[in-house]
Amino acid sequence: MTRRSDFRELAAILLAWFDQNARVLPWRAPIGTKRDPYRVWLAEIMLQQTTVPHAAPYFEAFTRRWPTVEDLAAAQDEEVMRAWAGLGYYARARNLLKCAREVAARGGFPETSAGLRELPGIGPYTAGAIAAIAFGERAAAVDGNVDRVFARLLALKGEWAAEKKRIAAEVAALVPEERPGDFAEALMDLGATICTPTSPNCMICPLTGLCKARAEGRPAEYPVKPAKTAKPVRHGHAWVYVKKDKVWLVRRPPEGLLGGMLALPSGVWKEGAAQEPAPPSDADWQPAGEVRHVFTHFTLRLAVWRANVSNSPAGEGTWADPSEETGLPTVFAKALALATGGTVRRR
DNA sequence: AAGTCGGGGCC
DNA sequence: GGCCCAGACTT
Structure with missing residues (x-):
């Protein structure tokens, strides 16, 4: 395990960078303002394994048509499936409706990651993201971006499934008491705009001084993932x-x-x-x-x-x-x- | 731990 | 053509 002192300034550095470089996205609100849990949840579901440009127009269409979780809960299944067409992973849409109806029935979203985790379609990542972003819980949100960023920061070379568990523990320890939601979004923005998969721009990375892969000189070689099997x-x-x-x-x-x-x-x-x-x-x-x-x-x-x-x-x-x-x-x-x-x- | 489940953009 | 993407769920 990394000693905490190695990264004790990481959150502060990252948040300062985020203050100047946060992406402006349809589901976000100005830094420091309150976020609607419904919009945060909807965006997180749509963004599972889906790029921002692909999800954005669907988010606009859904929130325009169903402005609240109660509106969505009252929708017909066929209408929601039709509106989701083209976005992919259609189990998300089926679970979206189940979740909306459970939330509407109970009178609102659970406000903890553990409570959110119980809902259909909400796994470890999404529960942490909603809890941190919408409710200010000191929860980690480890997605593909964060895995990549930390694989490089720590120059992790071991078996990928095991390294991901380690990353989850590392990130959980680094989430700050203040601004946990901004911390989550900052890590994702860093991964999406600087610490990108094939050609990371280390020259402008705020974490370059902390990065072991950068010190080795070959950041793009991380993370080391297992080979994929051929498609039949x-x-x-x-x-x-x-x-x-x-x-x-x-x-x-x-x-x-x-x-x-x-x-x-x-x-x-x-x-x-x-x-x-x-x-x-x-x-x-x-x-x-x-x-x-x-x-x-x-x-x-x-x-x-x-x-x-x-x-x-x-x-x-x-x-x-x-x-x-x-x-x-x-x-x-x-x-x-x-x-x-x-x-x-x-x- | 491995398989199922979409689609599109980028290299 | 392979890779990746704000992953979850089942077996």
């Missing part, structure tokens, strides 16, 4: 029923990949060789091309088919205007654009 390829087919200017959309089952989302009819996607096309019903199916889409743990090659019909297919579904439809996950938006000659609509 899965093949599938998607079926675009066209009736006049409308297309047939279905809703996916509530759990699993793209769970609860609007979708094109699409069979099971299998690893290995391309499958024989097996349309859900007979029609004059014409090939529209292939969509390649990369998911977290596999690559999909989706053959897209189109047929003009005059009646609705069997089963649950709705006719939608493809030029106006914004509720589809990206893979289906791409497939639909291919079949209809349109473009992928995104906010």
